[in-house]
Amino acid sequence: xxxxxxxxxxxxxxxxxxxxxxxxxxxxxxxxxxxxxxxxxxxxxxxxxxxxxxxxxxxxxxxxxxxxxxxxxxxxxxxxxxxxxxxxxxxxxxxxxxxxxxxxxxxxxxxxxxxxxxxxxxxxxxxxxxxxxxxxxxxxxxxxxxxxxxxxxxxxxxxxxxxxxxxxxxxxxxxxxxxxxxxxxxxxxxxxxxxxxxxxxxxxxxxxxxxxxxxxxxxxxxxxxxxxxxxxxxxxxxxxxxxxxxxxxxxxxxxxxxxxxxxxxxxxxxxxxxxxxxxxxxxxxxxxxxxxxxxxxxxxxxxxxxxxxxxxxxxxxxxxxxxxxxxxxxxxxxxxxxxxxxxxxxxxxxxxxxxxxxxxxxxxxxxxxxxxxxxxxxxxxxxxxxxxxxxxxxxxxxxxxxxxxxxxxxxxxxxxxxxxxxxxxxxxxxxxxxxxxxxxxxxxxxxxxxxxxxxxxxxxxxxxxxxxxxxxxxxxx
Amino acid sequence: xxxxxxxxxxxxxxxxxxxxxxxxxxxxxxxxxxxxxxxxxxxxxxxxxxxxxxxxxxxxxxxxxxxxxxxxxxxxxxxxxxxxxxxxxxxxxxxxxxxxxxxxxxxxxxxxxxxxxxxxxxxxxxxxxxxxxxxxxxxxxxxxxxxxxxxxxxxxxxxxxxxxxxxxxxxxxxxxxxxxxxxxxxxxxxxxxxxxxxxxxxxxxxxx
Ligand code: SF4
Numbered sequence: 001x002x003x004x005x006x007x008x009x010x011x012x013x014x015x016x017x018x019x020x021x022x023x024x025x026x027x028x029x030x031x032x033x034x035x036x037x038x039x040x041x042x043x044x045x046x047x048x049x050x051x052x053x054x055x056x057x058x059x060x061x062x063x064x065x066x067x068x069x070x071x072x073x074x075x076x077x078x079x080x081x082x083x084x085x086x087x088x089x090x091x092x093x094x095x096x097x098x099x100x101x102x103x104x105x106x107x108x109x110x111x112x113x114x115x116x117x118x119x120x121x122x123x124x125x126x127x128x129x130x131x132x133x134x135x136x137x138x139x140x141x142x143x144x145x146x147x148x149x150x151x152x153x154x155x156x157x158x159x160x161x162x163x164x165x166x167x168x169x170x171x172x173x174x175x176x177x178x179x180x181x182x183x184x185x186x187x188x189x190x191x192x193x194x195x196x197x198x199x200x201x202x203x204x205x206x207x208x209x210x211x212x213x214x215x216x217x218x219x220x221x222x223x224x225x226x227x228x229x230x231x232x233x234x235x236x237x238x239x240x241x242x243x244x245x246x247x248x249x250x251x252x253x254x255x256x257x258x259x260x261x262x263x264x265x266x267x268x269x270x271x272x273x274x275x276x277x278x279x280x281x282x283x284x285x286x287x288x289x290x291x292x293x294x295x296x297x298x299x300x301x302x303x304x305x306x307x308x309x310x311x312x313x314x315x316x317x318x319x320x321x322x323x324x325x326x327x328x329x330x331x332x333x334x335x336x337x338x339x340x341x342x343x344x345x346x347x348x349x350x351x352x353x354x355x356x357x358x359x360x361x362x363x364x365x366x367x368x369x370x371x372x373x374x375x376x377x378x379x380x381x382x383x384x385x386x387x388x389x390x391x392x393x394x395x396x397x398x399x400x401x402x403x404x405x406x407x408x409x410x411x412x413x414x415x416x417x418x419x420x421x422x423x424x425x426x427x428x429x430x431x432x433x434x435x436x437x438x439x440x441x442x443x444x445x446x447x448x449x450x451x452x453x454x455x456x457x458x459x460x461x462x463x464x465x466x467x468x469x470x471x472x473x474x475x476x477x
Numbered sequence: 478x479x480x481x482x483x484x485x486x487x488x489x490x491x492x493x494x495x496x497x498x499x500x501x502x503x504x505x506x507x508x509x510x511x512x513x514x515x516x517x518x519x520x521x522x523x524x525x526x527x528x529x530x531x532x533x534x535x536x537x538x539x540x541x542x543x544x545x546x547x548x549x550x551x552x553x554x555x556x557x558x559x560x561x562x563x564x565x566x567x568x569x570x571x572x573x574x575x576x577x578x579x580x581x582x583x584x585x586x587x588x589x590x591x592x593x594x595x596x597x598x599x600x601x602x603x604x605x606x607x608x609x610x611x612x613x614x615x616x617x618x619x620x621x622x623x624x625x626x627x628x629x630x631x632x633x634x635x636x637x638x639x640x641x642x643x644x645x646x647x648x649x650x651x652x653x654x655x656x657x658x659x660x661x662x663x664x665x666x667x668x669x670x671x672x673x674x675x676x677x678x679x680x681x682x683x684x685x
Contacts, residue, residue, distance in 0.1 A: 018664055019660055023641065024641045024642060025642050026640065028660045030664070030667055032673070032674050033674075033675060039510050039511075039563075040510075040562070043513065053658075057673070058677075059676045060673055060676075060677060061677060062677040062680075062681070067510075068511060084512065088512075088513055091513050103681075110681075123677065125674060128674060133562060134561075134562055135560065135561050135562040149586055150562060150586070151562055151563075151564035151567070151586060151593060152564040152565075153593035153654075154589065156654060157657055160654060160658065161654075161657045161658060161660070161664060163660065163664055164657075165656070169585075199498050199556065199559055200498065200555065200584070203556070203582060204585060231560075235585050253680050254675050254676075254679070299559075301498075324496075327496060417507045419508060419510065419511065436500075436502065436560060436561075438500045438502040438503065438560060439502070440502065440525045444506070444530065445525075
């Protein structure tokens with residue numbers, strides 16, 4: 001008793017210390033769940049082979065194929081983009097079979113984006129440490145897990161020892177009071193938060209999202225929020241588990257069952273941050289004041305309200321910002337002070353680990369139902385997993401998209417990273433529900449505007465960047 | 478790769494690649510991540526800033542300038558290496574001949590990846606960064622890991638700091654995985670005290 005109050009992060013961190021951090025050595029931190037995909041694992045398995053090491057806990061490891069897999073309807077190994085990608089997929093299959101790691105390969109009905117399938121299977125649970133050779137591992141923090149991306153060397157560390165060397169990060173509370181207005185989504189909220197912090201503002205910190213707005217978000221919305229924590233440079237983002245979390249988990253295949261579930265919930269309830277805890281930093285936002293957001297530049301921190309104006313470098317707060325804004329304007333081909341609303345777009349991409357879950361697709365379908373994708377616009381809808389795809393088809397969402405003239409595709413990362421054939425094209429402008437608008441992220445020369453599924457769908461219908469609230473008012477009427 | 482050669486002191490001129498928040502998609506674009514090797518990525522470092530669509534070099538890009546040849550130090554803007562966790566970014570820079578990157582801030586995952594591979598992420602104050610940016614091109618800089626200093630030929634110097642464990646490991650050639658493997662008794666004890674929370678094997682057998 002009398003122990004110092006602790007944050008959610010502290011509790012998860014402390015519970016996973018195999019060895020505490022000392023002045024000279026980092027902590028040895030235990031990993032509960034290690035997710036693996038084709039792009040960042042081959043060299044790690046090679047490292048194990050070179051040292052004659054085995055995978056320590058294949059039963060706490062799960063692999064899938066998502067990044068370079070084709071998403072054309074009926075995709076198979078035959079339609080993989082090139083030999084290099086095929087070889088990478090073959091490497092993963094061989095490595096998994098050699099080490100006894102369960103794998104959901106291309107064609108499996110549980111395949112999907114790594115950050116979509118972990119949660120939907122119930123593998124991601126409160127209080128866990130979850131890692132993956134992928135920066136958007138932060139997604140899993142939505143469950144009150146400590147989840148973060150690692151490089152390939154560290155993938156080898158976890159494969160071999162189930163542990164990582166880590167120094168303790170700082171904590172930052174992001175408190176969001178009030179409720180989001182209709183038409184304003186978790187995506188808009190996280191874009192606003194990144195805009196506030198800047199793309200490096202979270203460096204060295206684990207973010208904990210708190211407040212009424214966060215409590216009222218669904219699990220899928222919390223995943224969208226935590227997913228993009230890395231875009232503020234944060235090590236991870238977390239939301240304390242509550243009834244919303246437990247309800248989501250209750251029926252999932254990997255979640256504990258019956259009495260074991262009740263016991264787990266009792267433990268999970270203890271994970272929230274204690275009253276009186278001091279975070280290293282605090283940031284406060286008012287949800288009510290937020291509008292739908294869209295990025296205009298070349299990093300996720302460069303966003304404006306969808307009806308706002310692109311900033312003028314002349315008004316930047318310092319030289320560094322002026323330089324960044326000017327560079328981004330040049331790449332994007334926009335003018336200072338220009339409005340984005342009304343700008344014609346070439347492509348609309350609905351997908352990625354940020355916004356490809358059932359509720360994202362349903363939100364977009366609400367806007368598209370009875371409408372057509374505008375002439376000259378290509379819209380791709382890429383569900384996050386085969387399971388999401390089937391659930392959407394059961395609800396007839398695929399019909400809504402197809403009838404509107406959008407492409408209904410197989411699960412995968414697709415145009416979020418453009419490692420397969422799904423590319424925007426040089427100079428072309430895309431509204432994308434993904435998480436990165438870096439130069440060339442969606443293919444060489446691609447220009448990306450990040451936005452919510454609602455904004456993306458509204459833009460698809462009109463062919464120009466559109467505030468979804470204008471269309472939502474119509475479809476609600 | 479292990480066992481790693483120790484890193485000590487070295488002297489080199491640098492290449493300045495201006496711009497803040499340079500993300501790992503710029504350092505190595507995603508379409509080059511299909512390799513299953515750690516080597517061979519050097520020619521693709523900064524690919525889309527370095528080459529035209531037809532493959533011709535963009536002469537104005539710093540890496541394509543004659544002064545860049547042989548440089549072992551990359552001088553970059555604030556918040557270098559943000560974005561994706563791809564370790565390929567570090568491998569590409571090393572394959573292109575770099576042994577250190579100097580910036581005023583590094584993204585967390587990039588820094589960890591760099592340290593794991595022996596590419597030194599040297600964080601300096603904006604003031605000294607400005608000194609380097611405005612120095613005469615071709616000026617040499619000595620990186621001294623043991624003393625955690627960098628020093629210009631004219632004697633101007635500044636210090637930097639790496640996590641003590643990383644510094645020790647890089648100096649002695651001790652590798653992180655070996656160190657972790659040394660924690661085996663504690664890992665085994667932890668596992669016997671804490672039953673695994675999930676089984677991916679079980680969930681893959683059940684029809685989810
Ligand atoms: S959808 Fe995009 S961000 Fe997410 S894991 Fe795939 S490539 Fe990475």
